[in-house]
Amino acid sequence: MARKLSTLDPQRLDNQICFAVYSAAHAFNRVYKPLLDRLGLTYPQYLVMLVLWERDDVPLKDIGEKLFLDSGTLTPLLKRLEAAHLVKRTRSSEDERQVLIALTPQGHALKDKARSVPQSILAASDCSVPELVAMKDEIVALRDRLNAVIGE
Amino acid sequence: MARKLSTLDPQRLDNQICFAVYSAAHAFNRVYKPLLDRLGLTYPQYLVMLVLWERDDVPLKDIGEKLFLDSGTLTPLLKRLEAAHLVKRTRSSEDERQVLIALTPQGHALKDKARSVPQSILAASDCSVPELVAMKDEIVALRDRLNAVIGE
DNA sequence: TCACATTTAATTGTTCGCAATTGAATGTCG
DNA sequence: CGACATTCAATTGCGAACAATTAAATGTGA
Numbered sequence: 421m422a423r424k425l426s427t428l429d430p431q432r433l434d435n436q437i438c439f440a441v442y443s444a445a446h447a448f449n450r451v452y453k454p455l456l457d458r459l460g461l462t463y464p465q466y467l468v469m470l471v472l473w474e475r476d477d478v479p480l481k482d483i484g485e486k487l488f489l490d491s492g493t494l495t496p497l498l499k500r501l502e503a504a505h506l507v508k509r510t511r512s513s514e515d516e517r518q519v520l521i522a523l524t525p526q527g528h529a530l531k532d533k534a535r536s537v538p539q540s541i542l543a544a545s546d547c548s549v550p551e552l553v554a555m556k557d558e559i560v561a562l563r564d565r566l567n568a569v570i571g572e
Numbered sequence: 573m574a575r576k577l578s579t580l581d582p583q584r585l586d587n588q589i590c591f592a593v594y595s596a597a598h599a600f601n602r603v604y605k606p607l608l609d610r611l612g613l614t615y616p617q618y619l620v621m622l623v624l625w626e627r628d629d630v631p632l633k634d635i636g637e638k639l640f641l642d643s644g645t646l647t648p649l650l651k652r653l654e655a656a657h658l659v660k661r662t663r664s665s666e667d668e669r670q671v672l673i674a675l676t677p678q679g680h681a682l683k684d685k686a687r688s689v690p691q692s693i694l695a696a697s698d699c700s701v702p703e704l705v706a707m708k709d710e711i712v713a714l715r716d717r718l719n720a721v722i723g724e
Numbered sequence: 725t726c727a728c729a730t731t732t733a734a735t736t737g738t739t740c741g742c743a744a745t746t747g748a749a750t751g752t753c754g
Numbered sequence: 755c756g757a758c759a760t761t762c763a764a765t766t767g768c769g770a771a772c773a774a775t776t777a778a779a780t781g782t783g784a
Contacts, residue, residue: 430690431683433622433638437708438600438693442619443640444711445597446741447718448590453742464770467594470585481732486585488595491733493771500769517732517779531583538582541590544721545714555714556589558707559596562697566599569696598771605772616740633762643763645741652739669749669762 441559451544455537459530465501466534468494468521472507473531477522479512488567506530593711603696607689611682617653618686620646620673624659625683629674631664640719658682 426432433439452463461469464487471483484494498521501507506527512518545552578584585591604615613621616639623635636646650673653659658679664670697704 430694431622431687432626433619435705435708436622436690436693437697437704437711438597438604439619439622440708440711440715441593441597441600442615444715444718445590445593446640447715447722448593449741450722451718452590462769463594467585467591470583470588470591474584479732488598489770490772492735492773495734497770515732515780519733535583538588541588542582544718545589546717546721547714552589553587555707555710556587556592559589559592559711562699562707563592563596563599565698566596566603566696569698570599570602601771614739631762641740642742644743644765647764649740663763667750667762671763 448541451541452537455540459534459537460504461530464489464493464497466537468497468501469506469527469530469534472521472523472527477520480509480519480521483521501527600693603693604689607692611686611689612656613682616641616645616649618689620649620653621658621679621682621686624673624675624679629672632661632671632673635673653679 427435429435449463452466456463456466459466467487468483471486472478480491480494480498484490487494498507498509498519502509505524508522508524510520510522512520542549542552579587581587601615604618608615608618611618619639620635623638624630632643632646632650636642639646650659650661650671654661657676660674660676662672662674664672694701694704699707
């Protein structure tokens with residue numbers, strides 16, 4: 421009886437999906453760490469590079485919208501990527517407010533070296549691709565509902 | 573054809589479950605923010621309080637194991653909770669290496685004020701409880717598989 | 725055109741999160 | 755008992771993450 425109550429108690433840590441998500445994010449980060457160390461990237465830096473590998477010469481703002489990050493996070497991060505010679509930051513000539521982020525040749529080249537990363541993550545997940553895709557879609561849907569509430 | 577390839581490309585941002593988890597964690601944090609502000613807590617501080625509301629007078633190490641955090645994160649966090657008069661930190665007399673964390677009366681009292689938080693999160697999730705429980709269990713299982721790889 | 729609002733990036737300050745190190749307390753084994 | 759390893763918390767340094775503010779560029783409407 422006491423057990424049954426505790427498995428329903430919404431104030432219990434283990435009953436909270438947010439803690440599941442929070443702790444899973446950290447677990448992913450720990451798995452990524454050794455893989456990304458070899459590329460000289462942190463996980464958020466890797467996300468920015470993924471965006472740029474899809475489309476180059478992007479305004480900082482667009483990167484922020486894709487990754488749900490603001491300039492307070494991205495400005496120093498991009499300065500570090502620039503210091504590592506992976507990107508170049510230039511003011512747009514049409515709109516001087518915008519900063520355009522472009523890959524350097526080294527930044528482009530890193531895409532190849534990073535090609536094996538998703539494979540390693542998949543292996544660590546120890547889960548079938550269709551299962552992972554289904555989970556991903558559910559989590560994205562949840563995230564989008566949460567973000568919709570924030571805007572309200 | 574190009575579209576089909578891109579939806580299978582493992583190096584695409586939108587195909588990565590880790591980014592789904594990462595961005596969902598941030599979305600949760602943004603929903604929690606205004607709720608926890610009223611309690612004077614950050615989200616990680618709230619997690620520590622959840623642990624203590626379940627069992628009081630816990631070694632720092634045990635809190636770390638439950639939350640997957642180390643002393644580098646917890647020591648300053650707990651000092652801030654102590655400065656807010658929510659917990660007390662004392663060295664164990666049996667084992668002087670351990671620091672025991674105990675709730676103050678204010679720390680206990682905060683549990684009641686926090687009772688409505690899970691309800692608000694549930695509403696923001698806009699999802700049935702059984703669905704959320706199923707997702708939570710899947711995510712926890714994934715997290716545990718990832719953590720198992722780290723240990724190896 | 726000119727006052728005003730909006731957009732955008734940068735900056736500042738606080739809190740996480742973790743790797744690496746330090747130092748003290750405890751355990752272990754010869 | 756005594757050398758040695760282990761455990762545990764604290765510390766240091768770095769990189770996010772975000773709120774709040776600042777400043778410059780652009781847009782808008784009288």
